[in-house]
Amino acid sequence: MTLFSLILALLLEQFRSLPSTGFFASTLRRVAESGARRFNDGTAASGRFAWLLVVVPATVAAAFGFWLLWEMHPALAFLFNVAVLYLCMGFRQDSRAFTEIHLALRMGELDRARQLLGAWRGADHSEAQAGEVARLAIERALVSSHRTIFGVVFWFVVLPGPSGALMYRLARQLAEVWGGRHDAEGAAFGRFARRAFEAIEWLPTRITATVFSVVGNFEDAVYCWRSQAVLWPERSSAILIASGGGAMGVRLGMPVHESGSIVDRPEMGLGDEAGVDHMQSTVGLIWRAFLVCLFLLVLLAAAGWVGR
Template identity: 50%
Template sequence: MSLLSLIAVFLIEQFKPLDYRRIVATPLEAWADFIESRFNAGAHHHGIGAWLVAVALPVVLLAGFYYACYAVSPALAWLLNVGVLYLTMGFRQFSHHYTEIQLALRLGDLERARQLLGEWQDRPTQGLSAREVARLSIEGALAASHRHVFAVLLWFVLLPGPCGALLYRLALVMRERWTVLGGAAHNEFVTFARQAFALIDWLPLRTTASAFAVVGDFEDAVHCWRTQPALWPDRDLGIVLASGAGALGVQLGGSVVDEGEVSDRAELGLGEPADVDFMQSAVGLVWRATVLWVLLLFLLGLANLAG
């Protein structure tokens, strides 16, 4: 059922791309804001209660609804799987921006590429060179492929029905949204959301990094994975970026202009500096990793049938 659900979502996404910002992100952020406004009194235990209501409760309710649907008809449960997976994962969350940036760079329209990058990543882009735009785009695509495809897919497989997909998406949104809201308040409300997401994302991060290594340059990917993430601002996400950069044989990270100032970042990967040609290589890496996932799901399905 997992493989059929995944294939169905990929096909639906090609014909009917999801407006993720309007249909998913905005409502979930509003939900996070609502829970935060009701629970945030600055203490750690308030954050625990808020997370249980905002994340755990919807997942439990979805599990009950899934089993009720399955009791009526397995086909109904499969449709629920497809619907939730369509809302919580997908390439279209980043591929449209990425493709447009790549096209603009190939046409030599650097200003257009900067504008598209700024809209996608919500960051200042004035003064960025073509190589810097390509580098930031590859970093964003590798991170997004993990957050919107591979991590969601892994939890979808691990938990019954669509519960895992919803768990990952809600946990990520709560951590990001409450971090923004709690940053100004300087309290412990967001601590549990960060800890919970770090635990939830521990295995997916390493699974994504392993997939990139298997379908790319394995030795360089493993070397970069082992030696470079500790120097990245977000050490956990640095695992994916370092492995992806090593698998591609490209240099990511490094200094970049951020709000008019040069921001020094650790270097990730090995090989040549990123450019528009490596953007196409990154697309190939993500698709090969996706095919690997599909193959593994197929083999798991065969094993279940044989059992």
């Protein structure tokens, strides 16, 4: 059931993806913002309590709902799996944005590519050069592919029913909304959400990076992972970007124009300057990684290690 639920959810997501501002995404954001307003008293303890209050009951409820539906009829549990997985993914939206940027650069429409990148990343890149646009888009695609596919799938397989997928999606949302604040009061409140997501991400991130390495240049990917990831401020993103850049033989990171200034960033990856051709290589890397993961799930299902 796990494997077939995953395949059907992925097919639905590819043919009819949910908008990033749709009902489910908006509901998650409202829950996060409401929780911050109600519980944020400027302390880390309040952030920990609020996180547990949001994530734990939802995860348990999803597991219990799956068990209850399974007892009623396995087909209902299967549909529940598919529905929750479908809601918790969302890579199609990011892949569409990546494709539009790729086409704009391919057609020489740099201004349009800058606008699309700014809308996707939520920042002003009106002064970015073509190489910078390609670099930033590749970085975003590598991280997004993990957080909207591989990370969700990992926890879906590990925990009963769709509870793992929902837990991962909620933890990611809270880390973005609560952990992304930089004011003193908000930073203290969001500290636990950020650290909790880092803990949840620890193993899935390294599995994804390992798969990137296997389907690309293994030696360079591992070298970049080991030597460069420590230089990036956000560790899970650093591992994905460094291993992906090394696997493809492209240099990522480095200073970029953003919001009217130059943001200094360490170099990640090895090889050539990022360009349009490397954007196509990124698509190939992600698809190869996905097929490898799917093949592993098939083997696990055949061995009986992936059950209902």
